[in-house]
Amino acid sequence: MRKNGSTKTSELRQRRDAPLATPTDLTRSATRDIAAAMNTILADVFALYLKTKNFHWHMSGPHFRDYHLLLDEHGDQLFAMTDPIAERIRKIGGLTIKSIGHISRTQRVLDNDAEYVEPLDMIAELADDNKMLATRLRETHNVCDEHRDVATASLIEVWIDETERRTWFLSEIKRGRQ
Numbered sequence: 001m002r003k004n005g006s007t008k009t010s011e012l013r014q015r016r017d018a019p020l021a022t023p024t025d026l027t028r029s030a031t032r033d034i035a036a037a038m039n040t041i042l043a044d045v046f047a048l049y050l051k052t053k054n055f056h057w058h059m060s061g062p063h064f065r066d067y068h069l070l071l072d073e074h075g076d077q078l079f080a081m082t083d084p085i086a087e088r089i090r091k092i093g094g095l096t097i098k099s100i101g102h103i104s105r106t107q108r109v110l111d112n113d114a115e116y117v118e119p120l121d122m123i124a125e126l127a128d129d130n131k132m133l134a135t136r137l138r139e140t141h142n143v144c145d146e147h148r149d150v151a152t153a154s155l156i157e158v159w160i161d162e163t164e165r166r167t168w169f170l171s172e173i174k175r176g177r178q
Contacts (some may be wrong), residue, residue, distance in 0.1 A: 022093040030147035035094025037140040038152065042085045042097055043106035044136060048129050049078035051112055055122040067119060067173075074126070074166050081159055088152050108136070120174065127170035134163040 024031065056071035086096045097103055109129050117125075137160045144153040 022090060024091070024093045026092055026147060026149060030149065031093045033143050034092060034140075034147060034149055034152055035089045035096075037143045038085055038089045038094070039097050040106055040108065041133075041136060041140055042082060042089070043103045044109045044133055045078055045081050045085065046097075046103050047107040047109035047111065048126075048133060049075055049082070051109065051129065052078060052126060054112065055117065055126060058117070059119055059122065061119045063119065067123065070169065070173075071122075071126070077162055077166065081162075084155060088155060092149070092152070109133070123170050124174045127167055127174050130163050130167040130170060134160055134167060137163060 026034070052071050052075045056068055056075055059068045059071065061067075089096045097106060109132070112125060137156050141153050141156045141160070144150070144156065
């Protein structure tokens with residue numbers, strides 16, 4: 001039996017207007033809390049990615065090649081985090097950030113729009129930002145632990161390790177200026 005046009009149109013509208021629902025055994029409050037924390041991490045990672053690439057593009061000085069390549073590697077690592085973070089948010093039934101504006105309203109990593117930044121100041125700023133990201137990843141891990149979301153927590157553990165490695169490398173370079 002064929003459905004008439006108005007019934008089909010009505011069904012399409014209902015599906016279009018329905019919230020994106022993903023089956024999960026996590027509670028609504030767990031989904032809300034974890035998605036909120038992960039969206040903030042996602043905004044921070046995008047902001048840190050762009051800052052890292054900005055410094056990569058504007059690097060200068062006697063260590064140009066080494067710093068340029070290091071920041072390119074770090075940018076790749078950060079960008080590689082973004083899709084798994086967003087997909088994890090969706091897997092648990094949450095909604096992700098939707099635009100650059102959304103990122104700017106959510107991010108906690110400070111932008112650096114200066115015309116010129118000394119190379120070692122770039123390194124120091126990125127070391128501090130990565131250290132802060134590790135702290136925030138741990139805080140988000142705690143939210144996941146509270147709600148028994150081991151899958152998100154295990155992803156975060158890998159990102160903490162990667163972030164600590166970036167912090168270590170940048171901090172060792174930074175020590176040279178002290």
